[in-house]
Amino acid sequence: EYLLDQNGRRVAAFGYWAGYAGAAVALKCLAAQMRGGIAGPLTVYRSKDALEVDxxxxxxxxxxxxxxxGAMGRVGTGARDLCTSLGLSVTGWDMAETAHGGPFPEVLQHDVFLNCILAAPGCPVFVPASATTDPRALRVIGDIACDPTSEFSPIKVYDRTTTWNAPALRVHDTPPLDVTAIDNLPSLLPAESSEDYAAQLLPSLLQLNDPSAHVWCGAGEEFDRQTAPMRKDMP
Structure with missing residues (x-):
């Protein structure tokens, strides 16, 4: 995570496939809910095509x-692409639409909400605790950013991550509201996520012996900053 380009953006990340897989899991949770149940265990898929078919x-x-x-970022782009591949209607919001700080009643007017924004200071609340009992169409929240224990979490209706064995957490019964928040989503599509990450990382690896390469200079400087206290105490 410390390999950054000159704009401070990570040169390699799994974000796209986290978004893609996270959107798929949220929709599977909705499908199980519509059948009167709750989503069962997940499994690895051989390809994104197999996931889409399922x-x-x-x-x-x-x-x-x-x-x-967070529709314009890596994670949000992956989430939108999965939904678009299934012919679904997608509302894409990013900084411009959330800049006013809320409230955001539009979120409750959709069947599924996919959060692709990391919890951070200043992050607005998209789903308040009252959403469980407020009038809503919302049935599933896919917290792909997956940071429920942060005080800055934009989703206030749950407090723990979910798992591959139990991907959905029901936070309200009538009408039902499920949350899915899995922290290793790219593993659902190991082939695509690994190949994509390797392709992103390769150009930087080819610069490993270049002492002037920005990526490695920056990583080295960060290493020095983090280890400075330890070196200070060394004899």
Missing amino acids: VAADLGNARPTVIVI
């Missing part, structure tokens, strides 16, 4: 509405 079969003729916040 989600499409789960949804059947249902065409839920989806809102993605």
Whole structure:
């Protein structure tokens, strides 16, 4: 995470496939809910095509509405692409749409909300605690950013991550509201996520012996900053 380009952006990240897989899991949670149940264990998929076929079969003729916040980033782009591949209606929000700080009643007007923004100071609340009992169409929250224990979490209806064995956490019964928040989503698509990450990282690896390469100079400087206290105490 310390390999950054000149704009401070990570040169390699799993974000796109986290978004893609996270959107798929949220839709599977919705499909299970529509059948009167709750989502069961997940499994690895051989390809994104296999994942799309599985989600499409789960949804059947249902065409839920989806809102993605953080839609222009890596994670949000992956989430939008999965939904678009299934022919779903997607509302994409980013900084411009959330700059006013809330409240955001539009989130509750969609069937599925996909959060692709990391919790950080100043992050607005997209889903307040009152959302469980407020009038809403919202049935599933996919917290792809997955930071429920942070005081800055924009989703206030849950407090713990979910797992591959139990991907959905029901936070309200009538009408149902499920949250899915899994912290290793790219593992659902190991082939695509690994190949993509390797392709992103390769140009920087080829500069490893270049002492002037920005990526490695920056990483070295960060290493020195982090280890300075330890070196100070060394004899």
